[in-house]
Amino acid sequence: MIQAPEHRDAxxxxxxxxxxxxxxxxxxxxxxDPPPGMATEEDVIDIEARExxxxxxxxxxxxxxxxxxxxxxxTVELLTLINSFVRKHNLGMVAGExxxxxxxxxxxxIPDISFASWERIGTVDVRRxxxxxxIPDLAVEVISRGNTKKEMEDKLDDYFDKGVRLxxxxxxxxxxxxxxxxxxxPTVLQKSDKLDGLDxxxxxxxxxxxxxNIPQKPNPSP
Numbered sequence: 001m002i003q004a005p006e007h008r009d010a011x012x013x014x015x016x017x018x019x020x021x022x023x024x025x026x027x028x029x030x031x032x033d034p035p036p037g038m039a040t041e042e043d044v045i046d047i048e049a050r051e052x053x054x055x056x057x058x059x060x061x062x063x064x065x066x067x068x069x070x071x072x073x074x075t076v077e078l079l080t081l082i083n084s085f086v087r088k089h090n091l092g093m094v095a096g097e098x099x100x101x102x103x104x105x106x107x108x109x110i111p112d113i114s115f116a117s118w119e120r121i122g123t124v125d126v127r128r129x130x131x132x133x134x135i136p137d138l139a140v141e142v143i144s145r146g147n148t149k150k151e152m153e154d155k156l157d158d159y160f161d162k163g164v165r166l167x168x169x170x171x172x173x174x175x176x177x178x179x180x181x182x183x184x185x186p187t188v189l190q191k192s193d194k195l196d197g198l199d200x201x202x203x204x205x206x207x208x209x210x211x212x213n214i215p216q217k218p219n220p221s222p
Contacts, residue, residue: 078140
């Protein structure tokens, strides 16, 4: 993996370096102002405030968050279930696809859904920080067409390297959920299976079919 710059005096990334790091990513997702390799947390915050656009910061490179309409619908379905459970048991906080988190210096990710326990939130006042430094217990990504395999593999590495305990990758087209408790050997769930929170959200359980079987338009009355 390319060791990317984290400071303003670092070099600007070339197109070849970007492809080597992220795979065949649509270049429209890579912000060129500031130049790749030169961006900071302040840029993430300023762009969101001025343009209402979400960018992850990966060692000086701004990568726009990719999310289609159907992916967002699935995110809301699963987010509602998780948040209801977390609120009922007062376990911590759940954020959606706009919840920016600092994982390390020069590393900001925006999971589609994240759950952080009260223990991990600690004394951080999330009301006053646009991008709090909190490592979630659970990170959920609903995979979109613009996401590359390399991008999501490296994100998975970063999640576990920084201390995320459980990761769910949701695949809308194959209707599968890949459950990771470590970097390798995910459990692949189909619509006939149940998704549970393991020791991160003990007691949470939902049919995978309930996530993918979104409400349908009713037939008109005869």
